[in-house]
Amino acid sequence: MFKKTIHKLLFFVLLVTTISACDIDPVIKEELPADNIRLVIPPGWPNPQYDFSTNPLTKDGFILGRKLFYDTKLSRDNTVSCGTCHQQFAAFANLDHATSHGIDGLFGTRNAPPLYNLLWHTNFMWDGGINHIEVQPLAPITNPVEMDESMNNVINKLQSDASYRLMFKNAFGDEMVNTQRVFLALTxxxxxxxxxxxxxxxxxxxxxxxxxxxxxxxxxxxxxxxSCHPAPLFTNLDYVNNGLDSTFADLGRATITQDPNDYGKFKVPSLRNVNVSRPYMHDGRFETLEQVLEHYNSGIKNSSTLSPLLSTGIPLTSQEKQDIISFLKTLTDNTFITDRRFADPF
Ligand code: HEC
Ligand code: HEC
Known part of the structure; x- marks a missing residue:
C-alpha cells in the first residue's frame, strides 16, 4: 500500500516535471553564454576553408541553427530531422542503419557520415558532389528518400511559428524567414x-x-x-578507391565527374571518433574495426582505379591489427559527443 502510494507520487512528480519541461521555451539560452559560441581553431591545425566572415557567428544564430537541425518540420510529414540520421552519441553519424533511413521508412544507398570539423572540408558527401557547406542542407531536405520536402513548404511552416519568427529576428535583425537564413543558421x-x-x-x-x-x-x-588519413583531420579529403570492390554498384566520385578514372573512388573519411561512428565505409558494409583492418590486411580487391598504395594490401599480424585499433580508439572525443551545446533542444 505504502509502496503503491510512493509509486503514484513518483509518477506524479515525473508527470509534472515532464509537463513543465515541455512548458519551458525549448531554447534554454542560459546554458549558452555568448562567449561559449566562438570558433576556436585548435592550435597547430590548418586554417579552415570556411571562417564565418560572411556569416557572422552569434549565439542566436547558433541556437536557431541547432533548433533547425533537430526539427522534424524540415521534412514533408514532420517525422524526420537532420538529427534523426546524424546522432550526437555517434559523432553525428548513424548507428542504427548501414544505409540511411529516411521518410516513410525508405532507405538510401549510402551510410550517413559523422559530422564534425566540416569547416575544413571544401566538398561534401561521399562523392564530393556538393561544394559549399551553406547549400549542403538542400540535398537532404529535398531528397525523396530523406526528408522529401520543398524549401517553400519549410519556409511556410517556420514563418507560421511565432517562436521561429522571434528566433530569426534575434539572429538576423527581423522576422523574415527565408532559405538563405535557414542555410546560414544551419551552417x-x-x-x-x-x-x-x-x-x-x-x-x-x-x-x-x-x-x-x-x-x-x-x-x-x-x-x-x-598517407590517406593524416593528422590532424585524419583525412586528406581526397577521393580514393581503397579496394572494397572490383566492379562498382556505386560509381562514387565518377557520378559527379563522369570520368572513368574516378570509378569507385570515395571521399577519404576522417577517423576521428571512428570507434563510435560505425558502421563503416560509404555503404556501411563493415560493422567492426576488426573487419576494416581485415579488409586492409587480406580483402583488397583489384581494379584499374585501385590506389597504388594498396595494390599489395597492408599485411598485418593480429597483434598489429589490435594495436592499430587501440590507437584508433584514442581518437574518440568524449567532450564532443557529450557537449550539451550540440544536444537536441526539444
Ligand atoms: C535520412 C537520413 C539523413 C537525413 C535526414 C540527413 N542526412 Fe545528412 N547525410 C546522410 C547521408 C546518407 C549522407 C551521405 C550522402 C552521400 O554521400 O551522398 C549525408 C551527408 C551529410 C553531410 C556531408 C558530410 C561530409 O562529410 O561530406 C552533411 C554536412 C549533412 N549530411 C548534414 C545534414 C543536414 C544539415 C541535414 C538536415 C537538413 C541532414 N544531413 C539530414 C543522411 C541523412
Ligand atoms: C590509399 C588510401 C587509404 C589508405 C592507405 C588507408 N585508407 Fe582507410 N579509407 C580510405 C578510403 C577511400 C575510405 C572510404 C572508402 C569507401 O567508403 O568507399 C577509407 C575508410 C576507412 C575506414 C572507415 C571509416 C568510416 O567512417 O567509414 C576506416 C576505419 C579506415 N579507412 C581505416 C584505415 C586504416 C586503419 C588504415 C591503415 C591500416 C587505412 N585506413 C589506410 C583510404 C585509405
Missing amino acids: QFQGMLVSSNSKYDKYTRGQVALTVSETNGFNLFQQNCS
Missing part, C-alpha cells in the same frame, strides 16, 4: 561542431601518455594509414 550550428579533444589530442598537447599498445598502433598507423 553556424554545423560549423561549430569541432572535435579536437580526444586522448590523442591530449597526448599531442603533452597532457597524457599513450599505452604501449596505443604507441605501437600509432607507429603502424603512421607507416600504413596516414
Whole structure:
C-alpha cells in the first residue's frame, strides 16, 4: 500500500516535471553564454576553408541553427530531422542503419557520415558532389528518400511559428524567414561542431601518455594509414578507391565527374571518433574495426582505379591489427559527443 502510494507520487512528480519541461521555451539560452559560441581553431591545425566572415557567428544564430537541425518540420510529414540520421552519441553519424533511413521508412544507398570539423572540408558527401557547406542542407531536405520536402513548404511552416519568427529576428535583425537564413543558421550550428579533444589530442598537447599498445598502433598507423588519413583531420579529403570492390554498384566520385578514372573512388573519411561512428565505409558494409583492418590486411580487391598504395594490401599480424585499433580508439572525443551545446533542444 505504502509502496503503491510512493509509486503514484513518483509518477506524479515525473508527470509534472515532464509537463513543465515541455512548458519551458525549448531554447534554454542560459546554458549558452555568448562567449561559449566562438570558433576556436585548435592550435597547430590548418586554417579552415570556411571562417564565418560572411556569416557572422552569434549565439542566436547558433541556437536557431541547432533548433533547425533537430526539427522534424524540415521534412514533408514532420517525422524526420537532420538529427534523426546524424546522432550526437555517434559523432553525428548513424548507428542504427548501414544505409540511411529516411521518410516513410525508405532507405538510401549510402551510410550517413559523422559530422564534425566540416569547416575544413571544401566538398561534401561521399562523392564530393556538393561544394559549399551553406547549400549542403538542400540535398537532404529535398531528397525523396530523406526528408522529401520543398524549401517553400519549410519556409511556410517556420514563418507560421511565432517562436521561429522571434528566433530569426534575434539572429538576423527581423522576422523574415527565408532559405538563405535557414542555410546560414544551419551552417553556424554545423560549423561549430569541432572535435579536437580526444586522448590523442591530449597526448599531442603533452597532457597524457599513450599505452604501449596505443604507441605501437600509432607507429603502424603512421607507416600504413596516414598517407590517406593524416593528422590532424585524419583525412586528406581526397577521393580514393581503397579496394572494397572490383566492379562498382556505386560509381562514387565518377557520378559527379563522369570520368572513368574516378570509378569507385570515395571521399577519404576522417577517423576521428571512428570507434563510435560505425558502421563503416560509404555503404556501411563493415560493422567492426576488426573487419576494416581485415579488409586492409587480406580483402583488397583489384581494379584499374585501385590506389597504388594498396595494390599489395597492408599485411598485418593480429597483434598489429589490435594495436592499430587501440590507437584508433584514442581518437574518440568524449567532450564532443557529450557537449550539451550540440544536444537536441526539444
Ligand atoms: C535520412 C537520413 C539523413 C537525413 C535526414 C540527413 N542526412 Fe545528412 N547525410 C546522410 C547521408 C546518407 C549522407 C551521405 C550522402 C552521400 O554521400 O551522398 C549525408 C551527408 C551529410 C553531410 C556531408 C558530410 C561530409 O562529410 O561530406 C552533411 C554536412 C549533412 N549530411 C548534414 C545534414 C543536414 C544539415 C541535414 C538536415 C537538413 C541532414 N544531413 C539530414 C543522411 C541523412
Ligand atoms: C590509399 C588510401 C587509404 C589508405 C592507405 C588507408 N585508407 Fe582507410 N579509407 C580510405 C578510403 C577511400 C575510405 C572510404 C572508402 C569507401 O567508403 O568507399 C577509407 C575508410 C576507412 C575506414 C572507415 C571509416 C568510416 O567512417 O567509414 C576506416 C576505419 C579506415 N579507412 C581505416 C584505415 C586504416 C586503419 C588504415 C591503415 C591500416 C587505412 N585506413 C589506410 C583510404 C585509405
